[in-house]
Amino acid sequence: MAETTSTAARVQGIVKRFGTTEALSGVDLEVAEGSVVGLLGPNGAGKTTLVRVLATLLRPDEGRAEVFGLDVIRDAGAVRELIGLTGQFAAVDELLSGRENLRMFGRLFRLSRRGAAVRADELLERFDLATAADRQVKTYSGGMRRRLDLASSLITRPRILFLDEPTTGLDPRSRNEIWSVVRELVGEGMTLLLTTQYLEEADQLADRIAVIDHGRVIAEGTGDELKDRVGASMVEVRLEEPDELGRAREALRGLSCEEHQEAEQPGQIVLATSGDDGVGMVAAAARALDSAGIAVRDLSLRRPSLDDVFLELTGSATADGAEAADTSDAGRSAAGDGGEAPEREPAEAGR
Amino acid sequence: MSTQAGVVAPPASLARRFVKAVEDCLIVTGRNLRHFVRQPQLLIFSTIQPIMFVLLFAFVFGGAIGSSLPPGVEYVDFLLPGIFIQAAAFRSTQTAVGLAEDLDRGVIDRFRAMPIARPAVLIGRTAADLLRNVFVTLLMTAVGYIIGFRFRTGVLDAAAAICVVLAFGFALSWIFTYVGLRVRGAEAAQSAGFVAIFPLVFASSVFVPVSTMPAGLEQFASVSPVTVSVDAARALSIGGEVAEPLLQSMAWVLAILLIFVPLCVRRYRRMG
Numbered sequence: 001m002a003e004t005t006s007t008a009a010r011v012q013g014i015v016k017r018f019g020t021t022e023a024l025s026g027v028d029l030e031v032a033e034g035s036v037v038g039l040l041g042p043n044g045a046g047k048t049t050l051v052r053v054l055a056t057l058l059r060p061d062e063g064r065a066e067v068f069g070l071d072v073i074r075d076a077g078a079v080r081e082l083i084g085l086t087g088q089f090a091a092v093d094e095l096l097s098g099r100e101n102l103r104m105f106g107r108l109f110r111l112s113r114r115g116a117a118v119r120a121d122e123l124l125e126r127f128d129l130a131t132a133a134d135r136q137v138k139t140y141s142g143g144m145r146r147r148l149d150l151a152s153s154l155i156t157r158p159r160i161l162f163l164d165e166p167t168t169g170l171d172p173r174s175r176n177e178i179w180s181v182v183r184e185l186v187g188e189g190m191t192l193l194l195t196t197q198y199l200e201e202a203d204q205l206a207d208r209i210a211v212i213d214h215g216r217v218i219a220e221g222t223g224d225e226l227k228d229r230v231g232a233s234m235v236e237v238r239l240e241e242p243d244e245l246g247r248a249r250e251a252l253r254g255l256s257c258e259e260h261q262e263a264e265q266p267g268q269i270v271l272a273t274s275g276d277d278g279v280g281m282v283a284a285a286a287r288a289l290d291s292a293g294i295a296v297r298d299l300s301l302r303r304p305s306l307d308d309v310f311l312e313l314t315g316s317a318t319a320d321g322a323e324a325a326d327t328s329d330a331g332r333s334a335a336g337d338g339g340e341a342p343e344r345e346p347a348e349a350g351r
Numbered sequence: 352m353s354t355q356a357g358v359v360a361p362p363a364s365l366a367r368r369f370v371k372a373v374e375d376c377l378i379v380t381g382r383n384l385r386h387f388v389r390q391p392q393l394l395i396f397s398t399i400q401p402i403m404f405v406l407l408f409a410f411v412f413g414g415a416i417g418s419s420l421p422p423g424v425e426y427v428d429f430l431l432p433g434i435f436i437q438a439a440a441f442r443s444t445q446t447a448v449g450l451a452e453d454l455d456r457g458v459i460d461r462f463r464a465m466p467i468a469r470p471a472v473l474i475g476r477t478a479a480d481l482l483r484n485v486f487v488t489l490l491m492t493a494v495g496y497i498i499g500f501r502f503r504t505g506v507l508d509a510a511a512a513i514c515v516v517l518a519f520g521f522a523l524s525w526i527f528t529y530v531g532l533r534v535r536g537a538e539a540a541q542s543a544g545f546v547a548i549f550p551l552v553f554a555s556s557v558f559v560p561v562s563t564m565p566a567g568l569e570q571f572a573s574v575s576p577v578t579v580s581v582d583a584a585r586a587l588s589i590g591g592e593v594a595e596p597l598l599q600s601m602a603w604v605l606a607i608l609l610i611f612v613p614l615c616v617r618r619y620r621r622m623g
Contacts, residue, residue, distance in 0.1 A: 055464045059621065080466040091457035093382065095389040107378050108467050110371065136389070152461065 038206030143174025242267030379475025444544025450531030
């Protein structure tokens with residue numbers, strides 16, 4: 001189970017258009033058996049579309065998609081035997097009880113009446129739904145629904161499970177519950193393709209992360225690899241006087257870190273730290289600014305968010321950042337020496 | 352099942368697959384029937400509505416329309432087979448609504464991602480709606496009997512009349528299955544249904560003999576599937592020329608099914 005290297009899902013050059021918009025513009029992706037791949041991207045990036053293609057719900061316009069070597073169009077029936085799908089919107093029957101839902105899906109998966117009943121009980125127990133088993137699903141909380149949805153996908157122990165934004169819209173407690181269930185599944189060796197908008201979620205659950213934007217995979221790697229591109233963490237400086245930006249940059253130049261391209265507010269500087277020295281960097285920045293006599297409103301250490309990874313990878317922020325810097329009085333020189341040159345690289349590497 | 356719970360055995364022969372397909376249809380039908388029971392308000396309103404029509408038309412228009420009926424025919428006897436058809440026509444729009452709701456909620460996505468016989472979701476829908484029609488039509492007959500309606504023919508003819516109503520409703524269900532698959536959202540499906548059904552039902556022999564209509568409308572009404580089905584059901588209930596309207600009605604039903612069942616199945620397969 002742990003040593004298999006076969007491919008559970010393979011996507012090559014998938015293009016999908018809806019009218020004039022291209023939801024997927026040539027996606028390539030591979031999910032090794034037994035691994036957990038996180039598909040990370042903002043709303044509208046094409047994550048759900050890709051999952052729907054793999055789950056045989058959507059025909060791609062171009063390209064190939066295979067699940068365990070089976071073509072999702074030609075061998076759709078066989079693919080459906082192997083997959084489990086938990087959608088963004090809980091696809092369970094609201095008017096039936098949790099137990100009825102699971103029994104119905106079990107029967108449709110060719111379990112005997114008795115087999116379906118036994119399996120339903122097992123899953124209700126496992127997903128902590130036993131006490132609510134006979135209540136109509138419309139009375140369930142968001143987290144309970146999501147758990148039932150997940151249970152419904154596991155009736156036949158699929159060989160690959162697609163989880164489309166499993167925690168979007170959930171409160172933190174429910175999110176943690178879903179995470180722990182997913183971790184258990186991973187522990188059992190389940191192959192997983194998970195979509196999410198949250199870097200943290202991908203980071204927590206996935207072995208590898210593929211970043212998707214505008215229907216294209218723009219980067220792939222482990223969570224650490226992706227975060228290294230942004231810097232382990234960032235020091236955010238907000239000045240009391242936006243006019244002092246130039247002086248502040250001057251004062252901070254001595255520190256061994258680069259200025260991150262993102263600076264969406266006037267009087268703000270974001271420094272990318274290169275290692276685990278975040279706290280030291282905060283202290284150093286504070287000393288440098290203090291000795292230069294520059295008033296600081298806020299100085300903080302921040303973990304990279306999806307936004308940061310995104311801005312770094314798409315490079316679109318490089319243009320924005322440079323523009324913003326150019327319009328400020330002192331920006332020109334700083335954008336030239338600190339910000340611009342190093343940022344180009346990852347954007348190209350991502351392609 | 353000899354295998355352990357949770358492990359799927361692939362279907363073997365064609366016969367097996369056929370049995371599995373029938374089972375799938377039954378399971379989905381059962382699920383939809385449960386929905387009716389779980390939404391009593393829906394069942395109550397879709398029952399009250401036709402009863403209301405029976406009472407209103409029988410008592411409000413009965414006196415005025417009675418004089419244009421053939422001699423010896425009571426308006427309530429004339430009206431009721433028409434109301435059966437009218438009610439079946441309106442109810443068939445619910446097929447689109449039910450399907451649109453399922454699509455909105457993602458339940459259909461789950462079904463589609465499972466190894467289920469492809470048409471099972473659609474057949475399960477229309478079969479459940481057919482069974483609901485049986486129930487509502489029998490209930491309306493009972494209400495009719497209370498206000499003086501009688502089948503003036505034999506038991507077999509009466510049963511045949513009900514079957515005409517059911518076949519008509521079933522065929523329309525498939526049209527609205529297609530509507531439900533094409534239109535996004537339950538409300539849109541509902542509106543689309545009413546726009547199509549209202550003129551068909553009123554420009555027909557449901558409430559009045561078509562001979563009382565202006566010429567152009569009469570021509571349209573006399574070939575409408577609603578009219579021929581009403582005429583067939585009516586002749587089977589209270590006597591009159593059966594063969595011609597019955598054949599026409601069955602031709603309509605067959606034609607609708609032959610066109611819309613494949614359309615629906617094709618649409619369902621290619622949906623996304």
